[in-house]
Amino acid sequence: xxxxxxxxxxxxxxxxxxxxxxxxxxxxxxxxxxxxxxxxxxxxxxxxxxxxxxxxxxxxxxxxxxxxxxxxxxxxxxxxxxxxxxxxxxxxxxxxxxxxxxxxxxxxxxxxxxxxxxxxxxxxxxxxxxxxxxxxxxxxxxxxxxxxxxxxxxxxxxxxxxxxxxxxxxxxxxxxxxxxxxxxxxxxxxxxxxxxxxxxxxxxxxxxxxxxxxxxxxxxxxxxxxxxxxxxxxxxxxxxxxxxxx
Numbered sequence: 239x240x241x242x243x244x245x246x247x248x249x250x251x252x253x254x255x256x257x258x259x260x261x262x263x264x265x266x267x268x269x270x271x272x273x274x275x276x277x278x279x280x281x282x283x284x285x286x287x288x289x290x291x292x293x294x295x296x297x298x299x300x301x302x303x304x305x306x307x308x309x310x311x312x313x314x315x316x317x318x319x320x321x322x323x324x325x326x327x328x329x330x331x332x333x334x335x336x337x338x339x340x341x342x343x344x345x346x347x348x349x350x351x352x353x354x355x356x357x358x359x360x361x362x363x364x365x366x367x368x369x370x371x372x373x374x375x376x377x378x379x380x381x382x383x384x385x386x387x388x389x390x391x392x393x394x395x396x397x398x399x400x401x402x403x404x405x406x407x408x409x410x411x412x413x414x415x416x417x418x419x420x421x422x423x424x425x426x427x428x429x430x431x432x433x434x435x436x437x438x439x440x441x442x443x444x445x446x447x448x449x450x451x452x453x454x455x456x457x458x459x460x461x462x463x464x465x466x467x468x469x470x471x472x473x474x475x476x477x478x479x480x481x482x483x484x
Contacts, residue, residue, distance in 0.1 A: 257449075264449045270440050274450075277436030278457060284353045284432065285419045291358025292418065296365025299323065301395070303366065304373040308381075319366070326363035332424050334360055339428040349430040353422070361418045368410045372403030412469040416462055423458070433457060 265271040299319045306316035326334070338356040339349070346352055376399050384394030404411075426435035437454035441447045 260446055260449055263444050264440050264446055265453075268443075270443065273431075273436035273439050274433065274453065274457070277431055277433040280350060280431055281419075281422050281425075281433040282461075284350060284357060284422050284425060284430075287354040288357035288361060288418060288422070289415050291354060292361025292365050292414075295359065295362025296369055299362065299366035300369035300373060303370045307370075307374065308378070323363045323366060326360055327367075331357075331360050331421055332427060335424060335427060349425075349428055352428065353425045353430055353432075357418060357422060357425075360421075361414065364414050365411065368407050368414060369403065371410075372407035373399055375406055376402050408469070408473055412466070416465055419461060419465065420458060 265274070299322070302312050302315045302319045306312050335353070335356045338359075339352050343352045343355070373395075380398055380402070381391070381394050384398045385391070389397065422432060423434040425432045426438065429435075431439075433454055437450040440450040444450075
């Protein structure tokens with residue numbers, strides 16, 4: 239065997255042995271893999287609950303804002319909604335999380351609940367503007383036709399306007415939810431044992447950053463890919479449904 243080939247094989251074998259040893263130290267030894275799995279569970283819990291809360295808040299704010307824009311109603315509620323959206327969108331998510339933990343919910347010991355509320359309220363402001371843009375993109379004649387058929391304003395909004403608006407804004411909503419999923423990594427600022435903090439704990443115990451942080455990044459990437467795939471399936475389903483209706 240040529241000398242250069244033998245040296246290359248020895249280098250590859252040495253690199254693999256070093257990687258296997260470091261992998262054992264980071265994840266297998268002392269069951270350190272539990273930091274990752276427990277953190278992943280908290281991350282998913284916070285992300286999913288915050289998405290639901292953000293969607294509910296955003297939907298409510300969007301209805302108030304769009305109703306005021308088109309009909310001039312709900313002036314007081316619209317003013318409150320505008321202030322809320324301006325404040326949330328104008329301040330960093332990290333600062334909002336710290337304010338929620340140290341000031342607003344200082345007497346609550348449940349860090350997961352605080353993170354859900356903070357991320358959900360933040361997402362709600364962005365979702366509200368996305369949904370409002372979708373509602374205002376629908377022609378006014380759609381609502382007028384619904385009212386002429388005997389539907390109330392609420393029924394026309396629920397049955398006619400919103401289904402069309404959701405189809406139009408689904409990609410933007412999906413992007414917002416993906417951003418929210420990745421933003422949950424800052425929950426470690428309040429000491430929540432999320433996925434990112436799990437990697438940081440392993441690094442502090444093993445003094446190795448390469449493997450744990452790459453593993454954390456890979457897990458986030460897989461989560462985003464899965465969510466994007468599900469979103470694509472939903473988009474195709476809505477597109478097929480719309481094509482059948484036409």
